[in-house]
Amino acid sequence: MIYRNLLCGLALLLGSGLVMAAGKYGNLDQAGSNVFDRASLQRGAALFVNYCMGCHSMQFMRYQRLTDDLGLSEEEVLEFLAFGDQDLSNYMKSAMRYEDGEAWFGKAPPDLSLTARSRSPDWIYTFLRSYYLTEDGWNNTVLENPAMPHVLWDLQGVQRAITETREVNGEVRTEIISLELDRAGALSAAEFDGAVRDIVAFMEYVAEPAILVRQRIGIWVMLFLALFTFLSYLLYQEFWKDVKK
Numbered sequence: 116m117i118y119r120n121l122l123c124g125l126a127l128l129l130g131s132g133l134v135m136a137a138g139k140y141g142n143l144d145q146a147g148s149n150v151f152d153r154a155s156l157q158r159g160a161a162l163f164v165n166y167c168m169g170c171h172s173m174q175f176m177r178y179q180r181l182t183d184d185l186g187l188s189e190e191e192v193l194e195f196l197a198f199g200d201q202d203l204s205n206y207m208k209s210a211m212r213y214e215d216g217e218a219w220f221g222k223a224p225p226d227l228s229l230t231a232r233s234r235s236p237d238w239i240y241t242f243l244r245s246y247y248l249t250e251d252g253w254n255n256t257v258l259e260n261p262a263m264p265h266v267l268w269d270l271q272g273v274q275r276a277i278t279e280t281r282e283v284n285g286e287v288r289t290e291i292i293s294l295e296l297d298r299a300g301a302l303s304a305a306e307f308d309g310a311v312r313d314i315v316a317f318m319e320y321v322a323e324p325a326i327l328v329r330q331r332i333g334i335w336v337m338l339f340l341a342l343f344t345f346l347s348y349l350l351y352q353e354f355w356k357d358v359k360k
């Protein structure tokens with residue numbers, strides 16, 4: 116009885132996971148971002164401050180930290196990433212006031228410090244690439260009727276939704292089956308995917324900056340353990356040499 120309940124619970128959990136993972140149109144695409152790729156993080160940071168920080172903050176990240184983690188000099192951070200009268204000790208805060216954001220977009224742009232963890236890199240990657248233009252303006256297949264406009268449209272171009280009308284159980288439904296580029300942007304499709312991948316990598320790093328340090332320390336820990344195992348093996352041989360005789 117208990118087993119049956121457990122099994123049912125497990126099946127339900129798995130089932131609900133699948134339902135949640137399946138978007139309205141297709142599944143999430145894999146971001147393929149690499150948080151250990153410094154060049155990608157640098158490009159992502161530049162794109163982020165230029166295209167996103169007008170509205171969004173990363174309130175837990177100081178500019179100072181970007182110097183070491185992204186391998187940039189203080190001058191480079193001040194010139195390319197911290198605009199206006201920002202200095203290195205400042206947090207990456209948007210100039211937009213919360214109330215203004217709410218009044219202008221109907222919803223205040225959320226802080227993005229932890230979004231790579233709350234939403235997942237794949238979600239952000241697919242979301243930023245899934246805007247399409249309708250007669251009423253921008254819509255998005257991942258976040259329906261988003262309060263956020265398609266801020267990267269000049270890079271991506273304009274996508275339109277290709278729909279299919281089907282009858283399901285006597286009900287006529289129109290569903291989006293794909294998005295197609297109607298007008299080209301400044302970047303090719305592959306270049307645009309790469310740019311979004313860089314933004315996602317930067318957001319992943321900001322959501323967990325310690326990941327870079329952990330990786331560096333991790334290698335030394337593994338080396339130490341390997342050496343230690345070797346030494347203990349030698350000791351073991353030494354101790355047992357006489358006993359075994």
Ligand code: HEC
Binds near residue numbers: 220234262
């Ligand atoms: C013009 C203002 C504006 C700009 C610029 C902007 N956003 Fe947004 N963003 C918003 C608003 C408003 C929302 C809330 C959308 C909603 O919930 O409907 C949002 C929501 C989001 C979300 C969803 C967060 C969540 O967990 O629900 C992500 C991710 C995001 N933005 C990423 C970005 C990125 C990356 C950029 C830069 C490429 C960017 N945004 C630029 C206004 C903006």
